[in-house]
Amino acid sequence: MNYELIGITVLWTFLYGYIIVASIDFGAGFFAYYAKIKKKDHIINDLISRYLSPVWEITNVFFVFFFVGIVGFFPAAAYYYGTALLLPGSVALILIGVRGSFYAFNNYGSRNSTFYLFLYGAAGLLIPASLSTVLTISEGGFLKEIDGNVIFLAKELLTSPYSWSVVFLSIVSVLFISASFLTFYADRAENNWARKTLRQFALFWSMPTIVASLLAFISLQMHNPEHYSKAVTEYWWMFGLSLLCFGAASWFIYIGKRYGAAFIMVMLQFFFAFFGYGASHLPYILYPYISFRENVTSDAMAAALVVVFILGLCLLIPSLVLVMRLFLFDTDYVKGKKK
Amino acid sequence: MELDGVMLSRMLTTMTLMFHVIFATIGVGVPVMISFAEFLGIKRNDHHYLVLARRWTRGYTITVAVGVVTGTIIGLQLSLLWPSFMEVGGKVIALPLFMETFAFFFEAIFLGIYLYTWDRFKNKWTHWLLTLPILLGSTASAFFITTVNAFMNTPRGFEIQNGETINVDPVAAMLNPAMPSKVFHVVASSYMTSAAILAAIAAFAILKGRRGHYQQKALRLTAACTFVFSLLTAFAGDVSAKFLADAQPEKLAAAEWHFETEKGADLVYFGTVNEDGEVENALRFPKLLSFLAGGSFDTEVIGLNDIPEDERPPLWIHYMFDTMVTIGMYVMAVTLLFVLMDRAKRRNALSKPLLLGILAAGPLSMIAIEAGWVLAETGRQPWIMRGYLKVAEAATTNDSIAMVFILFALLYLVLGIMTAVILIKMFKNSPAELEIEKRYPNRE
Ligand code: HDD
Ligand code: HEM
Ligand code: HEM
Numbered sequence: 001m002n003y004e005l006i007g008i009t010v011l012w013t014f015l016y017g018y019i020i021v022a023s024i025d026f027g028a029g030f031f032a033y034y035a036k037i038k039k040k041d042h043i044i045n046d047l048i049s050r051y052l053s054p055v056w057e058i059t060n061v062f063f064v065f066f067f068v069g070i071v072g073f074f075p076a077a078a079y080y081y082g083t084a085l086l087l088p089g090s091v092a093l094i095l096i097g098v099r100g101s102f103y104a105f106n107n108y109g110s111r112n113s114t115f116y117l118f119l120y121g122a123a124g125l126l127i128p129a130s131l132s133t134v135l136t137i138s139e140g141g142f143l144k145e146i147d148g149n150v151i152f153l154a155k156e157l158l159t160s161p162y163s164w165s166v167v168f169l170s171i172v173s174v175l176f177i178s179a180s181f182l183t184f185y186a187d188r189a190e191n192n193w194a195r196k197t198l199r200q201f202a203l204f205w206s207m208p209t210i211v212a213s214l215l216a217f218i219s220l221q222m223h224n225p226e227h228y229s230k231a232v233t234e235y236w237w238m239f240g241l242s243l244l245c246f247g248a249a250s251w252f253i254y255i256g257k258r259y260g261a262a263f264i265m266v267m268l269q270f271f272f273a274f275f276g277y278g279a280s281h282l283p284y285i286l287y288p289y290i291s292f293r294e295n296v297t298s299d300a301m302a303a304a305l306v307v308v309f310i311l312g313l314c315l316l317i318p319s320l321v322l323v324m325r326l327f328l329f330d331t332d333y334v335k336g337k338k339k
Numbered sequence: 340m341e342l343d344g345v346m347l348s349r350m351l352t353t354m355t356l357m358f359h360v361i362f363a364t365i366g367v368g369v370p371v372m373i374s375f376a377e378f379l380g381i382k383r384n385d386h387h388y389l390v391l392a393r394r395w396t397r398g399y400t401i402t403v404a405v406g407v408v409t410g411t412i413i414g415l416q417l418s419l420l421w422p423s424f425m426e427v428g429g430k431v432i433a434l435p436l437f438m439e440t441f442a443f444f445f446e447a448i449f450l451g452i453y454l455y456t457w458d459r460f461k462n463k464w465t466h467w468l469l470t471l472p473i474l475l476g477s478t479a480s481a482f483f484i485t486t487v488n489a490f491m492n493t494p495r496g497f498e499i500q501n502g503e504t505i506n507v508d509p510v511a512a513m514l515n516p517a518m519p520s521k522v523f524h525v526v527a528s529s530y531m532t533s534a535a536i537l538a539a540i541a542a543f544a545i546l547k548g549r550r551g552h553y554q555q556k557a558l559r560l561t562a563a564c565t566f567v568f569s570l571l572t573a574f575a576g577d578v579s580a581k582f583l584a585d586a587q588p589e590k591l592a593a594a595e596w597h598f599e600t601e602k603g604a605d606l607v608y609f610g611t612v613n614e615d616g617e618v619e620n621a622l623r624f625p626k627l628l629s630f631l632a633g634g635s636f637d638t639e640v641i642g643l644n645d646i647p648e649d650e651r652p653p654l655w656i657h658y659m660f661d662t663m664v665t666i667g668m669y670v671m672a673v674t675l676l677f678v679l680m681d682r683a684k685r686r687n688a689l690s691k692p693l694l695l696g697i698l699a700a701g702p703l704s705m706i707a708i709e710a711g712w713v714l715a716e717t718g719r720q721p722w723i724m725r726g727y728l729k730v731a732e733a734a735t736t737n738d739s740i741a742m743v744f745i746l747f748a749l750l751y752l753v754l755g756i757m758t759a760v761i762l763i764k765m766f767k768n769s770p771a772e773l774e775i776e777k778r779y780p781n782r783e
Contacts, residue, residue: 053451053454053455054451054452054454054455055451057403057404057407057447057450057451058444058447058448058451060407060408060411060447061440061443061444061447063411064410064411064414064440064443065440065444067414067415067418068414068433068436068437068439068440069437069440071418071425071429071433071436072429072433072434072436072437073433075425075426075427075428075429075430075433076426078418078422078425078426078429079422079423079425079426080422081418082418082419082420082421082422082425083422085419086419086420086739086740086743087739087742087743089415089419090416090419090743090746090747091746093411093412093415093416094746094747094750096408096411096412097408097409097411097412097750097754098750098753100404100407100408100411101404101405101408101754101757101758102757103404104400104401104403104404104405105401105404105757105758105761297429297430297433297507298430298504298505298507300507300508300509301430301431301433301434301507301509304434304509304510305433305434305437305509308434308437308438308441309437312438312440312441312444315441315444315445316441316444316445316448319444319445319448319449319472320448322448322452323448323451323452326452326455326456326459327451327455
């Protein structure tokens with residue numbers, strides 16, 4: 001059976017899931033800090049914490065799932081990335097550590113410290129920036145193999161326009177995804193002031209998202225023409241659909257109706273772009289060293305992982321539905337009437 | 340000792356794991372206690388136990404958060420620091436690691452629900468039922484991660500031919516021989532340590548003069564649980580030792596300073612080794628080691644001299660072993676004494692020396708956990724995968740590791756201090772009495 005395709009699809013889907021739920025979380029930190037310095041925190045921040053408190057751990061597990069899955073399905077990729085990314089990986093880890101624990105300290109422990117909120121908000125933008133460099137590195141050109149040692153070319157990364165365009169794209173996308181979700185959530189909570197503010201955020205960040213995507217495309221053409229041409233010849237329709245969804249989402253937010261549909265459109269926008277990017281990236285997981293066909297794990301392990309994955313989903317999906325019903329679709333909870 | 344990449348990688352791994360294991364242990368054991376308390380509260384219609392469950396849960400959210408972030412760090416750090424090991428290991432032992440993430444999912448989801456639904460269900464038992472998936476999830480994650488660790492000690496389920504890993508059997512790798520005894524001991528000791536820490540907190544409150552029913556009930560419940568779990572832990576430790584005698588004799592021999600292979604081996608307690616390699620200043624229990632290793636006083640126990648010199652673990656792990664066992668015995672004794680005195684309705688169960696003894700049992704148990712892990716991991720030296728891959732061959736070739744080590748040391752320092760400060764503040768700002776009165780104004 002074609003385990004490598006199943007494996008990469010599963011992992012990519014979870015990474016997509018992480019990008020959506022984590023963006024909501026990361027962006028929320030930024031908005032919470034913004035509201036705090038504007039002294040509007042009592043309105044927005046209650047709303048944000050009502051959504052985030054029950055789910056931030058689940059968000060983190062999406063990430064853990066992704067990297068554990070890579071080690072399982074593509075152990076050689078773990079070897080290359082592991083050797084190369086000691087420094088940037090550690091920095092991202094420290095940021096994640098600071099952010100997660102400070103969230104808990106602030107939220108369950110002592111409330112309302114501006115300093116915590118600042119660290120929390122800043123880390124929320126730096127983490128996507130540093131994690132996105134892994135995708136940049138996967139395009140090739142930033143690693144070198146000398147006598148069996150994998151070396152990371154930090155200077156090349158820091159001076160590459162492509163790398164910066166990806167960083168920029170990741171930050172604005174986080175803010176856009178987050179704002180459009182929180183607008184929807186504020187709308188459900190019938191919290192007019194929060195909805196109004198968050199809607200403005202969403203509109204504000206929509207244009208930069210598209211500009212950043214275009215920049216990323218252009219610089220990809222310079223950096224990895226092979227990937228670029230595959231993206232525009234074979235998968236152009238994915239990116240086209242993505243643009244359409246973006247248009248629909250912005251329209252809904254602009255006319256101020258159907259925020260739920262708007263958020264679904266945002267999810268689809270990123271779905272098409274992300275899978276279009278991923279599909280055109282194949283067969284390489286790390287260009288040109290690791291290809292998903294040659295470096296997949298043994299059939300026995302892959303089969304076991306797939307079986308466990310299916311069993312796991314049977315456990316996971318009903319539980320997630322339960323969480324959504326209790327915290328996302330329960331209007332009384334969203335409005336803060338239930339504790 | 341040279342501070343090369345291997346040494347630094349080992350130091351960083353040790354530091355991260357030893358920090359994580361504090362929170363992981365609490366994460367595995369405390370849900371059990373929360374579940375007990377809420378169960379008693381509903382069953383006996385006793386609001387004290389319900390408040391107890393709530394307060395434990397609140398503290399637990401903080402420790403879980405630190406457990407989650409440090410766990411995330413380890414998960415990635417293992418690939419960053421030991422890429423060769425993760426490449427070989429990933430081919431063979433990825434299955435339980437993958438299953439562990441589902442256990443995390445399960446626990447995280449239901450913990451989220453549990454925290455925010457205290458008063459949401461009409462039937463009180465519904466909320467209690469939510470403790471079961473949490474408990475299951477956290478114990479399952481301990482199970483799966485310990486399977487991986489057991490695999491490092493007794494690798495199974497693959498063959499190596501011309502440098503290639505072939506005939507991989509993930510299930511055989513997971514159900515390796517070291518797995519049952521290790522899992523049993525790790526889970527039992529986590530339960531024991533968590534109960535002991537909660538007992539220490541209750542004892543501390545009573546020592547401070549807060550001698551209400553609430554504190555006394557908390558102490559009775561936690562001390563009794565600590566005692567039962569410490570029995571289980573000691574039994575599991577005995578099983579582990581018998582397993583080592585059979586499958587990893589060099590680890591047991593180093594832990595016991597047992598040099599000559601012989602029947603009727605003595606158990607050496609503490610002591611020192613002189614230049615000629617003879618044990619001095621030690622307490623000797625005749626033939627007890629044979630009993631520990633094989634269940635009879637004349638079992639033959641393999642000594643270190645029969646192990647190739649470059650495969651002997653360092654001798655200092657002996658102190659780790661003795662520390663762990665001593666603490667185990669102490670905790671068992673002090674909680675038994677409390678339970679007996681309490682049963683006998685003699686009022687001095689709350690006497691100051693006994694309370695101080697229970698107060699000490701909490702931190703001591705955590706020290707036993709740390710000592711146990713250092714024993715288990717260092718006792719595997721020089722191997723990272725026993726018989727296949729040595730530690731020195733597995734470390735990263737990257738050279739920025741010294742700086743990374745310092746960064747993480749700072750992170751753990753900050754996290755450790757913050758956790759303590761937040762927890763203390765959290766409970767100081769809302770004393771139990773006040774909370775009871777607020778939630779149950781009409782009850783005594
Ligand atoms: C509260 C903690 C605690 C206590 C009181 C004990 N242990 Fe323990 N011990 C552990 C916590 C622990 C541990 C942290 O769970 C370890 C580390 C790795 C492992 O598998 O379990 C461990 C490892 C460990 C090992 C090495 C297992 C291996 O590497 O495969 C042995 C032989 C024992 N223990 C034996 C004992 C005995 C005979 C005890 C008598 C009371 C005892 N332990 C008490
Ligand atoms: C005694 C040994 C260990 C125990 C009992 C243990 C248990 C736990 C627990 C209870 C959590 C919190 C999970 C949650 O609530 O989501 C956790 C987190 C984690 N642990 Fe450990 N752990 C141990 C050692 C390790 C080791 C050696 C690794 C590395 C492979 C590891 C990897 C992780 C990861 C990745 C997380 C984060 C999961 C998340 O984000 O939810 N643990 N661990
Ligand atoms: C997934 C399971 C685990 C993996 C892959 C793993 C890996 C390693 C590695 C690579 C080292 C460094 C090599 C060495 O010095 O022996 C090490 C050492 C160590 N590990 Fe584990 N470990 C695992 C489980 C655990 C757990 C659950 C703990 C408990 C906290 C732990 C505690 C330690 C300690 C204390 C050391 C230092 C030993 C020394 O001084 O050499 N390990 N481990």
